[in-house]
Amino acid sequence: MPDPRTELTYQSPFALLVAVVLSAQATDVSVNKATPALFASAGAPQTMLALGEAGVARFISSIGLYNAKARNVVALSRILIEQHGGEVPLNRQALQALPGVGRKTASVVLNELGVEPAIAVDTHVFRVAHRLGLSAAKTPDLVEADLMRITPKTGLTRAHHWLILHGRYTCVARKPKCGSCLVSDLCPSRELFEGA
DNA sequence: ATCCCGAGGG
Protein backbone atom coordinates (compact mmCIF):
# COMPACT_ATOMS: atom_id res chain seq x y z
CA MET A 1 0.00 0.00 0.00
CA PRO A 2 1.91 3.04 -1.21
CA ASP A 3 1.89 6.19 0.83
CA PRO A 4 0.62 8.94 -1.51
CA ARG A 5 2.72 11.48 0.33
CA THR A 6 5.97 9.78 -0.58
CA GLU A 7 5.43 7.26 -3.35
CA LEU A 8 4.00 7.41 -6.81
CA THR A 9 0.29 6.79 -6.97
CA TYR A 10 -1.62 5.80 -10.08
CA GLN A 11 -4.97 4.41 -11.13
CA SER A 12 -4.22 2.91 -14.54
CA PRO A 13 -1.26 1.60 -16.53
CA PHE A 14 -1.33 4.79 -18.58
CA ALA A 15 -1.22 6.94 -15.47
CA LEU A 16 1.60 4.82 -14.09
CA LEU A 17 3.62 5.20 -17.27
CA VAL A 18 3.13 8.96 -17.38
CA ALA A 19 3.87 9.35 -13.68
CA VAL A 20 7.13 7.44 -13.99
CA VAL A 21 8.15 9.51 -17.02
CA LEU A 22 7.45 12.66 -15.01
CA SER A 23 9.45 11.37 -12.07
CA ALA A 24 12.82 11.57 -13.82
CA GLN A 25 15.09 13.73 -11.67
CA ALA A 26 12.09 14.74 -9.57
CA THR A 27 10.78 13.53 -6.22
CA ASP A 28 7.63 11.43 -6.05
CA VAL A 29 6.16 14.06 -3.77
CA SER A 30 6.44 16.74 -6.43
CA VAL A 31 5.02 14.39 -9.07
CA ASN A 32 2.05 13.45 -6.88
CA LYS A 33 1.32 17.12 -6.39
CA ALA A 34 0.89 17.71 -10.12
CA THR A 35 -0.63 14.50 -11.43
CA PRO A 36 -4.15 14.54 -9.89
CA ALA A 37 -5.14 17.65 -11.83
CA LEU A 38 -3.39 16.41 -14.95
CA PHE A 39 -5.16 13.03 -14.94
CA ALA A 40 -8.48 14.63 -14.07
CA SER A 41 -8.19 16.51 -17.37
CA ALA A 42 -6.41 13.78 -19.31
CA GLY A 43 -6.49 10.26 -17.92
CA ALA A 44 -6.09 8.47 -21.24
CA PRO A 45 -3.86 8.83 -24.31
CA GLN A 46 -6.61 10.41 -26.40
CA THR A 47 -7.34 13.19 -23.93
CA MET A 48 -3.64 13.67 -23.23
CA LEU A 49 -2.99 14.13 -26.92
CA ALA A 50 -5.86 16.59 -27.15
CA LEU A 51 -4.46 18.55 -24.25
CA GLY A 52 -1.29 19.21 -26.22
CA GLU A 53 2.22 20.09 -25.14
CA ALA A 54 1.42 23.53 -23.82
CA GLY A 55 -1.59 22.19 -21.95
CA VAL A 56 0.38 19.39 -20.34
CA ALA A 57 3.22 21.77 -19.53
CA ARG A 58 0.87 24.00 -17.58
CA PHE A 59 -0.11 21.10 -15.32
CA ILE A 60 3.44 19.98 -14.66
CA SER A 61 5.37 23.22 -14.60
CA SER A 62 6.19 22.69 -10.94
CA ILE A 63 8.20 19.60 -11.88
CA GLY A 64 11.73 19.79 -13.19
CA LEU A 65 12.43 19.32 -16.90
CA TYR A 66 8.79 20.04 -17.64
CA ASN A 67 9.12 21.14 -21.26
CA ALA A 68 10.84 17.96 -22.38
CA LYS A 69 8.46 15.87 -20.29
CA ALA A 70 5.36 17.54 -21.73
CA ARG A 71 6.67 16.92 -25.22
CA ASN A 72 7.41 13.28 -24.43
CA VAL A 73 4.06 12.60 -22.76
CA VAL A 74 2.12 13.95 -25.74
CA ALA A 75 4.30 12.15 -28.28
CA LEU A 76 4.09 8.95 -26.30
CA SER A 77 0.30 9.23 -26.13
CA ARG A 78 0.15 9.56 -29.89
CA ILE A 79 2.22 6.42 -30.34
CA LEU A 80 0.05 4.47 -27.91
CA ILE A 81 -2.99 5.41 -29.98
CA GLU A 82 -1.45 4.82 -33.39
CA GLN A 83 0.55 1.69 -32.64
CA HIS A 84 -0.80 0.03 -29.51
CA GLY A 85 -4.57 0.43 -29.60
CA GLY A 86 -4.45 3.12 -26.93
CA GLU A 87 -2.96 0.71 -24.40
CA VAL A 88 0.38 0.61 -22.64
CA PRO A 89 2.48 -2.11 -24.31
CA LEU A 90 3.57 -4.73 -21.81
CA ASN A 91 6.98 -5.54 -23.17
CA ARG A 92 10.33 -3.87 -22.74
CA GLN A 93 11.13 -3.27 -26.38
CA ALA A 94 7.91 -1.41 -27.12
CA LEU A 95 8.12 0.56 -23.89
CA GLN A 96 11.67 1.71 -24.48
CA ALA A 97 10.77 2.78 -27.99
CA LEU A 98 8.47 5.41 -26.48
CA PRO A 99 9.89 8.93 -26.12
CA GLY A 100 10.98 9.64 -22.57
CA VAL A 101 11.06 5.95 -21.67
CA GLY A 102 14.48 4.43 -21.06
CA ARG A 103 15.53 1.23 -19.42
CA LYS A 104 14.89 2.42 -15.88
CA THR A 105 11.38 3.69 -16.59
CA ALA A 106 10.47 0.53 -18.51
CA SER A 107 11.73 -1.60 -15.62
CA VAL A 108 9.57 0.25 -13.12
CA VAL A 109 6.46 -0.15 -15.27
CA LEU A 110 7.07 -3.83 -16.02
CA ASN A 111 7.81 -4.56 -12.39
CA GLU A 112 4.89 -2.55 -11.05
CA LEU A 113 2.39 -4.14 -13.45
CA GLY A 114 3.64 -7.61 -12.63
CA VAL A 115 4.79 -8.37 -16.16
CA GLU A 116 8.40 -9.14 -15.38
CA PRO A 117 10.47 -8.87 -12.23
CA ALA A 118 13.19 -6.28 -12.71
CA ILE A 119 15.62 -4.18 -10.76
CA ALA A 120 15.34 -0.60 -11.93
CA VAL A 121 18.54 1.19 -11.03
CA ASP A 122 17.58 4.69 -10.08
CA THR A 123 19.66 7.09 -8.03
CA HIS A 124 18.67 5.35 -4.77
CA VAL A 125 19.46 1.83 -5.90
CA PHE A 126 22.73 2.99 -7.41
CA ARG A 127 23.81 4.69 -4.19
CA VAL A 128 22.76 1.86 -1.85
CA ALA A 129 24.40 -0.80 -4.01
CA HIS A 130 27.64 1.11 -3.91
CA ARG A 131 27.61 1.82 -0.19
CA LEU A 132 26.74 -1.75 0.73
CA GLY A 133 29.47 -3.03 -1.53
CA LEU A 134 27.01 -4.95 -3.71
CA SER A 135 28.46 -3.38 -6.83
CA ALA A 136 31.30 -1.07 -7.74
CA ALA A 137 30.14 -0.63 -11.33
CA LYS A 138 30.12 2.87 -12.73
CA THR A 139 26.93 2.81 -14.79
CA PRO A 140 23.32 1.93 -13.85
CA ASP A 141 23.19 -0.86 -16.42
CA LEU A 142 26.28 -2.54 -14.97
CA VAL A 143 25.03 -2.13 -11.40
CA GLU A 144 21.79 -3.75 -12.53
CA ALA A 145 23.74 -6.69 -13.94
CA ASP A 146 25.58 -7.14 -10.64
CA LEU A 147 22.36 -7.00 -8.62
CA MET A 148 20.60 -9.43 -10.95
CA ARG A 149 23.49 -11.83 -10.59
CA ILE A 150 23.59 -11.85 -6.78
CA THR A 151 19.84 -11.70 -6.11
CA PRO A 152 17.77 -14.92 -5.97
CA LYS A 153 15.34 -14.97 -8.90
CA THR A 154 12.31 -15.23 -6.65
CA GLY A 155 13.36 -12.16 -4.68
CA LEU A 156 13.96 -9.63 -7.45
CA THR A 157 10.84 -7.56 -6.95
CA ARG A 158 11.21 -7.50 -3.20
CA ALA A 159 14.91 -6.70 -3.42
CA HIS A 160 14.20 -3.85 -5.77
CA HIS A 161 11.54 -2.40 -3.52
CA TRP A 162 13.74 -2.71 -0.46
CA LEU A 163 16.68 -0.99 -2.16
CA ILE A 164 14.48 1.94 -3.18
CA LEU A 165 12.86 2.41 0.20
CA HIS A 166 16.12 1.91 2.06
CA GLY A 167 17.76 4.55 -0.08
CA ARG A 168 14.88 6.95 0.27
CA TYR A 169 14.34 6.73 4.01
CA THR A 170 17.51 5.39 5.63
CA CYS A 171 20.51 5.32 3.33
CA VAL A 172 19.77 8.85 2.15
CA ALA A 173 22.23 10.75 0.00
CA ARG A 174 23.41 13.49 2.33
CA LYS A 175 23.29 12.17 5.90
CA PRO A 176 22.57 8.43 5.92
CA LYS A 177 20.90 7.22 9.10
CA CYS A 178 23.39 4.51 9.95
CA GLY A 179 22.20 4.46 13.56
CA SER A 180 18.78 3.12 12.56
CA CYS A 181 19.98 1.03 9.62
CA LEU A 182 19.08 -2.67 9.76
CA VAL A 183 22.17 -3.72 7.83
CA SER A 184 24.79 -1.34 9.14
CA ASP A 185 26.71 -4.31 10.58
CA LEU A 186 27.19 -5.55 7.02
CA CYS A 187 27.96 -2.16 5.54
CA PRO A 188 31.53 -1.33 4.54
CA SER A 189 30.63 2.36 4.25
CA ARG A 190 29.31 2.88 7.73
CA GLU A 191 32.54 4.29 9.12
CA LEU A 192 32.52 6.94 6.41
CA PHE A 193 29.42 8.43 7.94
CA GLU A 194 29.86 7.79 11.64
CA GLY A 195 30.06 10.89 13.73
CA ALA A 196 28.34 12.97 11.09
C1' DA B 1 25.33 23.66 -3.36
C1' DT B 2 23.24 19.13 -3.87
C1' DC B 3 19.76 15.91 -4.80
C1' DC B 4 15.43 13.87 -6.74
C1' DC B 5 12.35 6.32 -8.84
C1' DG B 6 16.57 9.83 -16.23
C1' DA B 7 16.53 10.25 -21.10
C1' DG B 8 18.12 12.06 -25.37
C1' DG B 9 21.29 14.33 -28.11
C1' DG B 10 25.98 15.88 -29.54
Place this chain on the structure above:
DNA sequence: CCCTCTGGAT
Protein backbone atom coordinates in the same frame (compact mmCIF):
# COMPACT_ATOMS: atom_id res chain seq x y z
C1' DC C 1 32.08 10.18 -23.05
C1' DC C 2 29.82 14.76 -22.12
C1' DC C 3 25.98 18.16 -21.87
C1' DT C 4 21.19 19.82 -21.35
C1' DC C 5 16.67 19.97 -19.61
C1' DT C 6 14.36 21.98 -15.01
C1' DG C 7 11.82 23.24 -10.27
C1' DG C 8 11.44 22.36 -5.45
C1' DA C 9 13.32 20.55 -1.14
C1' DT C 10 17.09 20.30 2.05
